[in-house]
Amino acid sequence: MADSFxxxxxxxxxxxxxxxxxxxxxxxxxxxxxxxxxxxxxxxxAGPHKRDIMNRNTMDEVIDFAQRCKFKAVDITGxxxxxxxxxxxxxxxxxxxxxxxxxxxxxSALLDYSHDQLIPVLKKNRVILVSSFPxxxxxxxxxxxxxxxxxxxxxxLMLLNRQGxxxxxxxxxxxxxxxxxxxxxxxxQKALEKRYxxxxxxxxxxxxxxxxxxxxxxxxxxxxxxxxxxxxxxYLTLLYKSFNPCxxxxxxxxxxxxxxxxxxxxxxxxxxxAGVYKAFEKxxxxxxxxSSFDKDPIAVGNHCYTCTAGTGFT
Amino acid sequence: METYYNPADLLKFNNIGKDVPELAKKFFExxxxxxxxxxLSEREKSLIALAVAHTIQCPYCIDxxxxxxxxxxxxxxxxxxxxxxxxxxxxxxxxxxxxxxRNVAEKLSI
Numbered sequence: 001m002a003d004s005f006x007x008x009x010x011x012x013x014x015x016x017x018x019x020x021x022x023x024x025x026x027x028x029x030x031x032x033x034x035x036x037x038x039x040x041x042x043x044x045x046a047g048p049h050k051r052d053i054m055n056r057n058t059m060d061e062v063i064d065f066a067q068r069c070k071f072k073a074v075d076i077t078g079x080x081x082x083x084x085x086x087x088x089x090x091x092x093x094x095x096x097x098x099x100x101x102x103x104x105x106x107x108s109a110l111l112d113y114s115h116d117q118l119i120p121v122l123k124k125n126r127v128i129l130v131s132s133f134p135x136x137x138x139x140x141x142x143x144x145x146x147x148x149x150x151x152x153x154x155x156x157l158m159l160l161n162r163q164g165x166x167x168x169x170x171x172x173x174x175x176x177x178x179x180x181x182x183x184x185x186x187x188x189q190k191a192l193e194k195r196y197x198x199x200x201x202x203x204x205x206x207x208x209x210x211x212x213x214x215x216x217x218x219x220x221x222x223x224x225x226x227x228x229x230x231x232x233x234x235y236l237t238l239l240y241k242s243f244n245p246c247x248x249x250x251x252x253x254x255x256x257x258x259x260x261x262x263x264x265x266x267x268x269x270x271x272x273x274a275g276v277y278k279a280f281e282k283x284x285x286x287x288x289x290x291s292s293f294d295k296d297p298i299a300v301g302n303h304c305y306t307c308t309a310g311t312g313f314t
Numbered sequence: 315m316e317t318y319y320n321p322a323d324l325l326k327f328n329n330i331g332k333d334v335p336e337l338a339k340k341f342f343e344x345x346x347x348x349x350x351x352x353x354l355s356e357r358e359k360s361l362i363a364l365a366v367a368h369t370i371q372c373p374y375c376i377d378x379x380x381x382x383x384x385x386x387x388x389x390x391x392x393x394x395x396x397x398x399x400x401x402x403x404x405x406x407x408x409x410x411x412x413x414x415x416r417n418v419a420e421k422l423s424i
Binding site for chain 1: 351355356357381384385386387389390391392
């Protein structure tokens with residue numbers, strides 16, 4: 001980390017702030033780092049050669065845990081969750097436990113891995129799709145996510161629209177997520193959504209519900225790229241200088257908790273990537289009986305400057 | 315001094331208000347207002363600024379508005395096309411004076 005500015009912990013102290021949890025409402029389940037893509041901005045360094053995926057036994061423990069702690073919503077992520085053969089089982093089972101299930105999809109994996117079997121399961125359980133779509137420009141998308149990804153993403157979005165996802169009145173929600181293609185902050189969510197809606201409709205007839213922008217987190221493969229390209233110090237300084245204390249109440253680590261592919265708890269997916277356990281203590285979900293985690297301390301590191309930059313990213 | 319331009323100086327732009335604060339205040343308020351979303355989006359305004367920055371060849375502005383364009387969601391193809399627009403106008407402005415050159419030459423020539 002760049003040492004030309006105070007640590008995130010110090011900055012919180014300077015502002016007289018303490019980061020503590022509210023009752024946990026969302027359980028984020030990371031199914032592991034196996035992915036069909038190897039994106040340059042990936043904080044988890046996920047890719048086709050990673051072999052850590054959640055097995056059925058851990059999945060059952062996660063489902064029990066979700067039931068015990070009564071999470072309102074579940075957010076399934078990876079890697080590419082579609083590559084886990086037990087994903088349909090997880091969705092079917094956990095849908096009876098949580099009111100809302102979200103699935104993060106990189107779109108190309110949805111296209112490549114049995115979408116004909118998976119999409120009916122998603123629709124039956126009203127799963128909200130949160131899909132990566134970094135840019136309207138093929139070159140920017142492909143340089144971040146791999147050659148041919150833009151074309152596949154468009155194909156997948158058209159398929160989802162045909163299935164009712166992103167279409168008015170169906171209730172099948174399709175949300176898009178854009179990460180910048182490099183060491184700079186994302187555009188405003190409102191401006192990006194407006195432009196995406198206009199261009200996607202005009203060029204490809206594609207509809208979606210919401211678009212979100214997330215800043216890239218200086219961990220994993222993105223951190224390596226920052227170092228290699230000589231952008232590391234400037235990017236960290238940019239995040240630090242964009243620190244906005246008003247973002248703290250809305251940070252995802254306040255009301256969300258993450259579980260790794262092997263069943264351990266983390267304050268967020270970024271701490272999971274950094275290997276920093278929830279409140280710095282290695283705890284397996286099977287050790288937790290019933291808890292809302294209210295007022296628990298939150299483990300922080302300098303990568304936390306990402307979520308507090310500008311208007312914040314959650 | 316090795317070079318007249320230092321990237322770190324861009325961050326000192328505010329210092330221009332040290333001795334004449336009223337005018338600087340007016341300028342920076344105006345500058346900030348210009349780049350807010352209006353009939354043109356912030357993204358479109360940044361593309362214009364980038365193109366003009368190349369015309370006036372201001373390294374500070376090129377640095378700042380390249381970053382701004384990327385942050386506002388523009389891509390390299392759009393940014394390059396914007397440069398071609400100002401290049402065409404700049405080149406065209408030179409070339410169109412050829413009419414004047416021809417007028418003079420034709421008047422003098424038999």
